[in-house]
Amino acid sequence: MNKNQFKYFLLLVWMVLFQTITISQIKIHKHLTVNDGLVHSQITSLMQDSKGYMWIGTLGGLSRWDGIKYKNYYTHNGLPSSRIMDIAETSDGTIFLAAYGGGVLKIKNDVMDTISISDGLLNNNISQIEIDKNGNLFFFGNSGSISILKDGKIHDYGSKINFPKYDIWDAKISKSGILYCATQNGLVIVKNDSIKILNSNDGLLADLIWSVSTTNDSVIYVGTNRGINKIKNGLITTVQFKKNPIVSPAFKIHIVQNKKIYFATNNGIYIKDKNEVTQLEKKHGLSSNDNWTLTADENGTLYFGSNGSGISIYDPNESIVNFTKESGLEDEKIISITEDNFGSKFFGTKTGLVKLKNNKLKKYFFGKDRRSNIIDVLYKNQKGEILLGTKNGLKIFENNSIKNYKINSDLPITEIFSIGESENGELYFSTSYGVYSLIDNKVKRIKYFDNFSSNYIMTILVLENSEIYFGSFDMGLFVYKNNQYIQLTTKEGLSDNSINCFLQMEDSRILIGTQNGINILEDYSIIDTIDINDGLSNNAITGINKNKNGKLFISTYKGINIITNFDEKQMSIRKITHDDGLVYDNCINGASFLDRDEKLWIGTAKGVSNYNSKVDKSISRSPKIYLTGLEIFNEEYSIDKLVKEKELDYNQNYLKFIYTGINLSSPKKIGYKYKLKGVDKDWIDSKDSYANYTNLDKGKYSFEVKAQNEWGYWSEPSSISFVINPAWWNTWWFRLLVISFLGLLLWLIFQYRLNYLIKLERLRTKISEDLHDNIGSGLSQISILTSLMDNQVSGEKTEVKESLKKVNSISDSLIESMSDIVWLINPQKKSLQELILRIRSSYHEILEFSQIDFVIENIDALAEISLPLNYRQNLYLILKEVVNNSIKYSEADLLQLEINIKKNILEIIFTDNGKGFEIEKIKFGNGLKNIKKRADAIGAKLDYFSKLGKGTKITFNGRIK
Secondary structure (H helix, E strand, O other): OOHHHHHHHHHHHHHHOEEEEEOOOOOOEEOHHHHHOOOOEEEEEEOOOOOOOOEEEOOOOEEEEOOEEEEEEOOOOOOOOEEEEEEEEEOOOEEEEEEEEOEEEEOOOOEEEOOOOHHOOOOOOOEEEEHHHHHHHEEHHHHHOOOEOOOEEEEEHHHHHOOOOOOOEEEOOOOOHEEEHHHHOOEEEEOOOEEEEEEEHHHOOOOEEEEEEEEEEEEEEEOOOOOOOOOOEEEEOOOOOEEEOOOEEEEEEOOOOOOOOEEEEEOOOEEEOOOOOEEEOOHOOOOOOOOEEEOOOOOOOEEEEEEEOOOEOOOOOOEEEEOOOOHHOOOOOOEEEEEEEOEEEEOOOOEEEEEEEOEEEEEEOOOOHHHHOOOEEEEEEOOOEEEEOOEEEEEEEEEOEEOOOOOOOOOOOOOOEEEEEOOOOOOEEEOOOOEEEEOEEEEEEEEEHOOOOOOOEEEEEEOOOOOOOEEEOOOOOOEEEEEEEEEEHHHHOOOOOOEEEEEOOOOOEEEEEEEEEEEEEOOOOEEEEOHHHHHOOOOOEEEEEOOOOOEEEEEEOEEEEEEEOOOOOEEEEEEEHHHHOOOOEOOOOEEEOOOOOOOOEEEEEOEEEEOOOOOOOOOOOOOOOEEEEEEEEOOOOHHHHHHOOEEOOOOOEEEEEEEEOOOOOOHHEEEEEEEEEEEOOOEEOOOOEEEEEOOOOOEEEEEEEEEEOOOEEEEOEEEEEEEEEEOOHHHHHHHHHHHHHHHHHHHHHHHHEEEEEEEEHHHHHHHHHHHHOOOOOOOOHHHHHHHHHHHOOOOOOOHHHHHHHHHHHHHHHHHHHHHHHHHHHOOOOOOOOHHHHHHHHHHHHHHHHOEHHHHHHHHHHOOOOOOOHHHHHHHHHHHHHHHHHHHHHHHEEEEEEEEEEEEEEEEEEEOOOOOOOOOOOOOHHHHHHHHHHHHHOOOOEEEEEEOOOOOOEEEEEEEEO
């Protein structure tokens, strides 16, 4: 046998037989390192504070972690020493840190203060901090120094009790007040200020003690340099692992509420649960076996701080077990999964069948036929047989080997995509050549699907009522009912024509898993769709399973989704991905299976995960949510200042609120809702830890934000209220000032106008008085003197007499005109009634002498109508000219003046019963021209109506105020 033949022989033996592998389960899959932002890799202390932050002390500084981001402290930004040995928190939220070599650092509201020797501290080399039930702080350091901070003062407790000059590496104060100190020379117990020392002479494994812990004084655990001791009621024993004493130094001990005890050693983490001790090492996922410290958060998750490899995060209730190459799985791509009647699991791969039984993996092959070993479908029929749909036809797992399924009819040897079974045992399976049914080993081709160019059926569901659901690769859904087929596609409401899986609900609804969400089918109609908008991690659905409690398990291309309260408005979706321990996010289509214990098996391209929902206890504690920052126009603004002042200026209206939700168990799955009262009507969903608002108007606002954990539990909102003040030109005082100024301005204008009018009236009065008194009297004297001189001049001096008569006539005319002017400018003579009466009185003597009647109508209605001076003057002269012409030329004995006011139109109608004239033939003299000119000056209109023998009518129409 040559070398190649020998290799072939070995391969053949391997394929004929099977491989048996014992499974090693990986438990730890989360780590924090300097690459994530951790300040340093050598972890010396861990503590979760009351706000939810995890404080991480190292030999190179301090980190505060919120689950996603780190806030790091160094000596250049406040640490008195980079070696943080211990961390404690008081009831008021103040953080105290043992900064070895620099004393104690105190942090409250991000304000730092240092306590050192200069403040009364006995020693700057502080290694441990403890708080007693009264809130007093104990600082433990080198050479037995114990300082107490009580009532704001530091006291020397070590000297008071004569504590030996031992270096103290750990300390615990029990509920009863007993102090336990781990020192270089044994365990020092202080009770009622009296000291007792236990060391190797008393049965401890070593004198050098690194750690100590107790929940009550009856049981004490002591971590020595050579192992772990337990002291119960004074009896010292040794903690053992696999019946042998643990010989590793235990640097930290942590006792959790369920009484599990965790020991951080340089040989991994030891866990004591009652009488059983287990060990976590690097092969289980620890970043390092050398661990210095540990703590647990509020959800029970453990954090192991290593010497140089950061932090390992461990969930003691780990619900996921992974099977990969490291576990012994040769081919990690799991295509299909099922279970036999005895609870053994079967995984279909591209290289054969894997059976999991009693925690062992066995692999089976179908000879050397490569295509027969590509197992696309695994199906357990009603007989309990395991059927295999391969690339080379239908197989069966029988007597621990893979065999061809016996069929008495001709069937094309082709790949099988899906298998289903009716209540009477009839099998339905789809192939690359069509769809078939099989009963009593007889094959029947379902010819209906031959009508389609693409007849790839990827999944089959057979119901008890003999309805059959066929999900195709790209033609949608086919329902066989009463010997008829119904086809549903996107036109009928499917979200996608590619169907991957089915699930029948108790109420006969069918859940359809597509490449674009889950469709809910009721009475052959799509009634709803569930997709990423409802909270799914991905729309490509590869499997749907449901347990007895109604939980739905949805496999997708991005992890699995667990849906509770499916039929309620507040449907809850929990996502599980690689970050939570899933071996790989991309779940393979058809490779999900819920076993008899209701554990979910998920096949991926990188192995298979087993998820136990019973162990995965829901966390009802909601995340803590804090408003941690504020930016205005992208510049940092103190949120504490806004909380205090509650006001912003009008130009501080571009805001970015920054908030932090703390959920260390699953920090990347925190969901947020926020709203700004005054802007948002409803809550806004977000995955971001900030919210932007731009161009806010003046007014009152209140920003609220709340956080949701991976189980759907919401926190109470954190809020901040504030006011955006209006611009100074929009303030009430500025408006009042403007109104007052405008009022004052109007008042000044009014006063100016009033004074002007008063002065004008006074001037007009004075002018009228001066004209009347001076010029009028002078003209009257001239008229009188000319009359006297005319009487004195002899009759022969006719020329002189004629001149005197002209002078007398002129003076009389001037007196008359002066009288009119004086009357017109007199401010007391404003009304239209007085103007008309003035005209009549002016012609009273002439009218009486000429025996002419002058009738005025509606004179009483004119008393309240005032006219401006210019209007009054022109109207007066127009009417006077009209009356004068009528007296001179019309030969009338009756003059009528009718005056009407229609809204703001003044209508004056003058008529006489004189001889009249022909308007076409009359030559307009200066009098008529002046009348028209004056009418135009005041925007009035004059109309003449006259006829020989019929008198004259003149109409005046003018607009008045």
